[in-house]
Amino acid sequence: MADLSTNFVGIKSPNPYWLASAPPTDKEYNVVRAFKAGWGGVVWKTLGAEGPPIVNVNGPRYGAVWGADRRLLGLNNIELITDRPLEVNLREIKQVKRDWPDRAMVVSLMVPCDEESWKAILARVEETEADGVELNFGCPHGMSERGMGSAVGQVPDYIEMVTRWVKKHSRMPCIVKLTPNIADIRKPAEAAKRGGADAVSLINTINSITSVNLDDFSPEPMIDGKGAHGGYCGPAVKPIALNMVAEIARDPATAGLPISGIGGVSTWRDAAEFLALGAGSVQVCTAAMTYGFGIIKELNAGLSQYLDDKGMTLDQLQGRAVPNVTDWQYLNLNYVTKARIDQDLCIQCGRCFAACEDTSHQAISMSPDRKFEVIDSECVACNLCVNVCPVQDCITMEELPLGAVDERTGETVREYANWTSHPNNPMARAAE
Amino acid sequence: MSNSPTTPGIQPGRLSPDAYGAHFDDLYPAYDPHEAMVAADRCYFCHDAPCITACPTEIDIPLFIRQIQAGQPDAAGKTIMDQNIFGGTCARVCPTETLCEGACVREMAEGKPVEIGRLQRYATDSLMERPDHPYTRAASTGKHVAIVGAGPAGLSCAHRLAMHGHDVTVYEAQDKPGGLNEFGIAAYKMAGDFAAREVEWLLGIGGITIRTGQALGRDVSLDALRAEHDAVFLGTGLGDVNQLGIPGEDLDGVRDAVDFIAELRQTDDLSRLAIGRDVVVIGGGMTAVDAAVQSKLLGAERVSMVYRRDRAAMSASDHEIDHAATEGVTILTGATPVAIHGQGAVAEVEFAYTGGDETFRLKADQVFKAIGQKLVPVDGLATEGRKFAGVPLAGVWAGGDCTGGGEDLTVTAVAQGRDAAEAIHADLTGNGI
Numbered sequence: 069m070a071d072l073s074t075n076f077v078g079i080k081s082p083n084p085y086w087l088a089s090a091p092p093t094d095k096e097y098n099v100v101r102a103f104k105a106g107w108g109g110v111v112w113k114t115l116g117a118e119g120p121p122i123v124n125v126n127g128p129r130y131g132a133v134w135g136a137d138r139r140l141l142g143l144n145n146i147e148l149i150t151d152r153p154l155e156v157n158l159r160e161i162k163q164v165k166r167d168w169p170d171r172a173m174v175v176s177l178m179v180p181c182d183e184e185s186w187k188a189i190l191a192r193v194e195e196t197e198a199d200g201v202e203l204n205f206g207c208p209h210g211m212s213e214r215g216m217g218s219a220v221g222q223v224p225d226y227i228e229m230v231t232r233w234v235k236k237h238s239r240m241p242c243i244v245k246l247t248p249n250i251a252d253i254r255k256p257a258e259a260a261k262r263g264g265a266d267a268v269s270l271i272n273t274i275n276s277i278t279s280v281n282l283d284d285f286s287p288e289p290m291i292d293g294k295g296a297h298g299g300y301c302g303p304a305v306k307p308i309a310l311n312m313v314a315e316i317a318r319d320p321a322t323a324g325l326p327i328s329g330i331g332g333v334s335t336w337r338d339a340a341e342f343l344a345l346g347a348g349s350v351q352v353c354t355a356a357m358t359y360g361f362g363i364i365k366e367l368n369a370g371l372s373q374y375l376d377d378k379g380m381t382l383d384q385l386q387g388r389a390v391p392n393v394t395d396w397q398y399l400n401l402n403y404v405t406k407a408r409i410d411q412d413l414c415i416q417c418g419r420c421f422a423a424c425e426d427t428s429h430q431a432i433s434m435s436p437d438r439k440f441e442v443i444d445s446e447c448v449a450c451n452l453c454v455n456v457c458p459v460q461d462c463i464t465m466e467e468l469p470l471g472a473v474d475e476r477t478g479e480t481v482r483e484y485a486n487w488t489s490h491p492n493n494p495m496a497r498a499a500e
Numbered sequence: 501m502s503n504s505p506t507t508p509g510i511q512p513g514r515l516s517p518d519a520y521g522a523h524f525d526d527l528y529p530a531y532d533p534h535e536a537m538v539a540a541d542r543c544y545f546c547h548d549a550p551c552i553t554a555c556p557t558e559i560d561i562p563l564f565i566r567q568i569q570a571g572q573p574d575a576a577g578k579t580i581m582d583q584n585i586f587g588g589t590c591a592r593v594c595p596t597e598t599l600c601e602g603a604c605v606r607e608m609a610e611g612k613p614v615e616i617g618r619l620q621r622y623a624t625d626s627l628m629e630r631p632d633h634p635y636t637r638a639a640s641t642g643k644h645v646a647i648v649g650a651g652p653a654g655l656s657c658a659h660r661l662a663m664h665g666h667d668v669t670v671y672e673a674q675d676k677p678g679g680l681n682e683f684g685i686a687a688y689k690m691a692g693d694f695a696a697r698e699v700e701w702l703l704g705i706g707g708i709t710i711r712t713g714q715a716l717g718r719d720v721s722l723d724a725l726r727a728e729h730d731a732v733f734l735g736t737g738l739g740d741v742n743q744l745g746i747p748g749e750d751l752d753g754v755r756d757a758v759d760f761i762a763e764l765r766q767t768d769d770l771s772r773l774a775i776g777r778d779v780v781v782i783g784g785g786m787t788a789v790d791a792a793v794q795s796k797l798l799g800a801e802r803v804s805m806v807y808r809r810d811r812a813a814m815s816a817s818d819h820e821i822d823h824a825a826t827e828g829v830t831i832l833t834g835a836t837p838v839a840i841h842g843q844g845a846v847a848e849v850e851f852a853y854t855g856g857d858e859t860f861r862l863k864a865d866q867v868f869k870a871i872g873q874k875l876v877p878v879d880g881l882a883t884e885g886r887k888f889a890g891v892p893l894a895g896v897w898a899g900g901d902c903t904g905g906g907e908d909l910t911v912t913a914v915a916q917g918r919d920a921a922e923a924i925h926a927d928l929t930g931n932g933i
């Protein structure tokens with residue numbers, strides 16, 4: 069059994085899985101159930117400033133995208149931050165931390181953009197003896213219209229300023245949660261780092277409309293005939309989150325800044341991918357909301373077995389894929405592959421043919437008796453056929469060895485060379 | 501009545517009254533919408549899909565399944581009906597394991613094809629639930645076509661002709677239209693009054709008149725039909741049956757299987773339908789299987805189906821034979837009937853091992869003969885084997901079971917009726933052929 073215990077910016081937890089700030093972490097009852105199930109930590113549902121509690125809609129707050137068997141692929145929500153009194157939340161946080169000292173207890177915060185508001189709430193949170201705070205600069209709906217959440221997260225200068233206040237008024241580790249609703253995720257990460265953040269966490273939810281009601285002509289979820297954009301999360305957002313995590317992990321300006329990875333983590337494999345791209349902990353929301361807290365057993369057991377099988381420690385996994393994330397211009401243009409169809413596995417559906425013939429490079433032939441073969445002299449190695457083939461490993465990409473001739477170009481396969489030195493690259497010529 | 505499966509003789513009411521409903525209900529119930537979505541999701545939308553080629557009516561199967569995926573099962577039903585106006589019956593009765601589903605690439609990949617038949621039922625049911633008939637008629641051509649036989653071949657021909665603007669009169673010998681959909685197919689495949697509802701729905705296009713109780717050769721002649729109409733289509737099916745030609749064939753309790761099934765299909769209260777305790781069915785085709793299974797479902801204690809050649813030679817599909825075995829039918833192969841014994845009524849059937857002299861006897865109080873159907877000849881048309889030898893008369897077409905070539909399946913009858921309609925249309929409107 070691999071050791072999964074984690075120390076993330078001084079916050080210790082028995083495993084790297086935290087529940088993200090959201091309904092699963094909104095009160096003591098849920099969080100205690102989560103800890104009993106084995107979750108490593110929680111980021112408590114975002115607290116707002118002292119005052120009259122937040123008001124949520126009383127109609128539906130979720131929209132969804134499903135697969136054919138109603139597998140939930142993406143979820144969107146128009147929920148706001150906690151709608152329970154600050155007092156009650158703080159009391160419960162304190163109690164839970166006392167009862168579960170080995171679990172990570174991070175408190176998510178979102179208060180108006182002035183130093184006094186932040187100073188006031190930080191003092192209250194410190195009293196709970198929570199392990200750290202997470203600044204919610206991500207929420208894309210409801211709070212952003214009031215100058216909070218992603219309204220702050222989309223302006224790097226504000227992020228830096230608020231982070232500075234937090235570090236000034238608190239001894240607690242400070243994690244800045246980033247919104248993906250921005251053109252270049254590195255900018256807010258750099259700002260957080262400049263402001264003194266101990267870590268960033270990402271992603272929060274993505275602005276979205278999951279579907280339109282074609283009878284009432286309103287976005288879903290529909291509240292009395294109208295809908296508003298909501299925040300998208302769940303398996304569908306993972307690719308976007310992975311890229312943003314990788315961008316921060318490999319950018320020299322932010323490299324080394326601890327990252328808590330969030331977005332679509334549903335199985336141990338998703339978690340391992342975030343960790344390999346540089347995350348030091350992962351947070352989970354939709355998967356827990358879909359299947360309940362019991363999934364933590366698979367998350368833990370799966371990661372542990374993977375590490376054992378690889379003979380790796382958690383530390384060795386962390387960031388392991390980062391050096392291999394590069395820019396297009398550095399990819400080896402002399403790496404030549406050709407699609408290969410395993411005739412024994414082929415079930416003759418012809419999807420590769422339709423894809424290549426209709427939409428790609430006419431590089432697959434079809435015989436009258438439905439035999440499908442790759443025409444090397446046409447195959448550009450895009451691997452679309454691999455991706456549309458319903459049979460795993462039926463079509464694979466075979467690398468041509470050095471010295472072999474690519475029948476399509478007539479060129480001999482040579483050593484590594486990339487775009488920066490390619491004869492067709494005007495910049496390369498200019499450099500000569 | 502207190503009869504049971506072990507009551508001797510041919511008796512009604514062998515089961516408790518509510519058992520009949522359960523026994524003769526849909527063998528494969530309709531999908532609910534979620535099941536349909538999951539089943540439809542398994543389709544790969546193959547290029548030039550093999551299932552289309554395997555369907556005698558060439559339904560665009562990947563297209564209709566995609567329409568189910570996209571949430572429009574009724575539009576999917578229309579795609580089906582465009583090719584096969586009996587898509588509803590075919591969904592229920594086609595031996596899909598040897599047709600579309602047999603060709604499905606997932607059959608090759610996993611031995612588990614996309615359930616095309618059940619998806620087809622889901623789609624056609626959705627379409628037929630709509631209040632409107634989905635097809636309209638072209639402007640009237642002023643031409644009039646006579647169709648003989650209101651079975652799948654005749655009505656498929658009629659519908660397509662009506663669509664092209666011709667007026668159609670269907671002459672049907674029975675007092676009800678539908679052919680073997682109404683009188684032949686196993687009850688648990690066509691549960692409820694589906695056959696009648698489907699004919700009703702099909703007639704919704706208009707322009708088709710059905711004259712029941714009008715038999716060719718008895719009430720009308722082919723010459724008269726040719727004289728009064730611009731074209732004639734014969735879809736008379738196979739109205740006669742083969743005989744065993746062995747001693748004892750006329751004993752009480754010996755009966756033709758097609759007759760028995762027709763009576764069963766027309767009986768409102770199956771608890772009143774008498775069935776033997778020991779039933780022997782002679783034959784190896786679909787009719788034999790249906791007679792045997794339905795005997796069992798009516799409460800017969802022992803049902804044996806005996807075929808003279810080996811199992812591979814049986815024309816019933818593996819799926820049908822397995823179903824019979826599952827229902828408790830004993831299947832014997834390689835045994836030829838040589839005599840039926842009994843005093844007035846049947847008591848035993850004697851069989852010889854095929855190709856040998858040794859014989860054995862099976863106890864029987866009821867015997868069903870299912871050894872093949874054949875044509876009732878029509879004056880002026882030659883017969884070859886059990887079918888028409890071809891239709892050489894000008895202005896006369898034929899299709900379905902009464903013609904050679906098909907496999908005696910509903911779906912081939914539908915295809916032939918439809919194609920004959922296109923040929924007639926081309927002929928009548930001079931649009932080449």
Ligand SMILES: Cc1cc2nc3c(=O)[nH]c(=O)nc-3n(C[C@H](O)[C@H](O)[C@H](O)COP(=O)(O)OP(=O)(O)OC[C@H]3O[C@@H](n4cnc5c(N)ncnc54)[C@H](O)[C@@H]3O)c2cc1C
Nearest residue numbers: 649651652653673679680715716737900901908909910913
């Ligand atoms: C017991 C049984 C079970 C079957 N099960 C299946 C099955 O599960 N799946 C499958 O695909 N196929 C099955 N078949 C075969 C299928 O029913 C036939 O292939 C199909 O019905 C043929 O259609 P048709 O229109 O050619 O003939 P029919 O359905 O036989 O229709 C012919 C019509 O013509 C009428 N007619 C006959 N002679 C005259 C006349 N002289 N004048 C006027 N009208 C006349 C008849 O009354 C009848 O209405 C089964 C057949 C039988 C007997």
Ligand SMILES: Cc1cc2nc3c(=O)[nH]c(=O)nc-3n(C[C@H](O)[C@H](O)[C@H](O)COP(=O)(O)O)c2cc1C
Nearest residue numbers: 088089090114145204272301302331332352353354
């Ligand atoms: C109903 C709901 C409410 C949420 N509320 C908050 C919140 O109050 N504060 C916050 O930082 N993130 C909130 N989130 C975002 C999640 O913490 C998380 O960043 C996002 O859902 C992506 O992770 P996932 O794909 O595992 O769900 C909420 C998400 C959901 C579904």
Ligand code: SF4
Nearest residue numbers: 424447448450451453
């Ligand atoms: S890799 Fe691309 S180009 Fe080559 S055969 Fe496959 S689809 Fe066609």
